[in-house]
Amino acid sequence: MKQGTPAIRDIALIGVWAALTFGVKLVLAPVIGVELVSLLLAVFTVVAGFGRGIAAALVFTSITVLESAYYGAGDWIVLYYINWPLLTVLTRVFLKKGSGELRAAVLLGLFGLLFDLPSGGIKLVLFGPVYALTYLISGIPFDLAHGASNFITALFLFRPLADRLDRLKSGIWKI
Amino acid sequence: MKKKIGISAAVLAVCALIFVGYLTFLAPKAQGGQKSVKIEVVIPSKNIDRTFQYKTDRSYVSELLDDKKSDLQAEMEDSQYGKFISGMLGVKADPAKEYFHLKVDGTDATVGVSQLPLENGKIYTFTLTSL
Numbered sequence: 001m002k003q004g005t006p007a008i009r010d011i012a013l014i015g016v017w018a019a020l021t022f023g024v025k026l027v028l029a030p031v032i033g034v035e036l037v038s039l040l041l042a043v044f045t046v047v048a049g050f051g052r053g054i055a056a057a058l059v060f061t062s063i064t065v066l067e068s069a070y071y072g073a074g075d076w077i078v079l080y081y082i083n084w085p086l087l088t089v090l091t092r093v094f095l096k097k098g099s100g101e102l103r104a105a106v107l108l109g110l111f112g113l114l115f116d117l118p119s120g121g122i123k124l125v126l127f128g129p130v131y132a133l134t135y136l137i138s139g140i141p142f143d144l145a146h147g148a149s150n151f152i153t154a155l156f157l158f159r160p161l162a163d164r165l166d167r168l169k170s171g172i173w174k175i
Numbered sequence: 176m177k178k179k180i181g182i183s184a185a186v187l188a189v190c191a192l193i194f195v196g197y198l199t200f201l202a203p204k205a206q207g208g209q210k211s212v213k214i215e216v217v218i219p220s221k222n223i224d225r226t227f228q229y230k231t232d233r234s235y236v237s238e239l240l241d242d243k244k245s246d247l248q249a250e251m252e253d254s255q256y257g258k259f260i261s262g263m264l265g266v267k268a269d270p271a272k273e274y275f276h277l278k279v280d281g282t283d284a285t286v287g288v289s290q291l292p293l294e295n296g297k298i299y300t301f302t303l304t305s306l
Contacts (some may be wrong), residue, residue, distance in 0.1 A: 138286045148186055
């Protein structure tokens with residue numbers, strides 16, 4: 001099959017990865033605190049590059065925001081637009097293609113653990129310090145589950161996913 | 176692989192310890208014994224503002240709502256964050272537009288009904304609110 005121009009390939013690739021990430025998010029939604037969005041966006045950023053990574057994060061977030069038609073809009077939309085692109089920035093800074101799984105696990109584990117911190121900041125501005133603090137404290141069990149599950153999934157899956165994606169990158173995507 | 180399993184087990188153990196600390200020192204505590212509480216339901220679009228007074232031994236708001244289903248007609252749905260109220264007094268919230276906002280003595284509740292302890296003398300107000 002004839003390959004498209006690099007720009008068209010990028011657009012398709014980013015869209016497919018964002019859609020894949022969204023699909024995985026939906027599948028895991030019933031499991032409290034467990035998600036593979038962080039891992040998939042981090043792996044994509046490491047292998048495909050920061051520009052494509054942050055674009056995939058923004059497309060994924062925008063697809064997710066469409067869910068607000070069902071779940072209702074809220075300040076979580078702001079949180080998502082902060083957190084997912086921020087993850088790609090952190091990935092760009094702390095992870096390289098050859099980074100070990102432990103490094104990735106620590107980064108993604110801390111990201112999961114502190115996921116709600118920006119939300120606490122939003123609530124501080126909107127509702128004041130008492131509400132923000134009680135919100136953050138009541139979320140501790142979920143943050144612990146999120147951090148632990150991110151750590152473990154990255155520890156086991158970061159390298160295999162990054163290596164396979166890297167092979168696809170040079171073999172099929174030609175980017 | 177063994178090393179990864181060991182590290183994972185250590186991380187889980189640390190998280191479990193922090194969770195025990197949270198339950199011991201930070202989590203809202205249920206009050207034992209009988210309590211007298213009020214449940215207020217406000218649905219402005221239907222001009223509904225009703226208050227119900229109950230004496231109960233139950234610990235959490237969701238348990239009282241279950242007990243008093245014939246009065247309150249509370250409909251609860253499970254989510255990954257616990258139960259949330261989808262209907263009261265026969266009025267169902269349209270999830271795209273509205274929700275039941277919960278206040279305790281006029282202050283926003285910071286946890287859901289399944290985690291919110293019943294406390295003697297408190298008023299729990301459910302208001303159908305636009306998003």
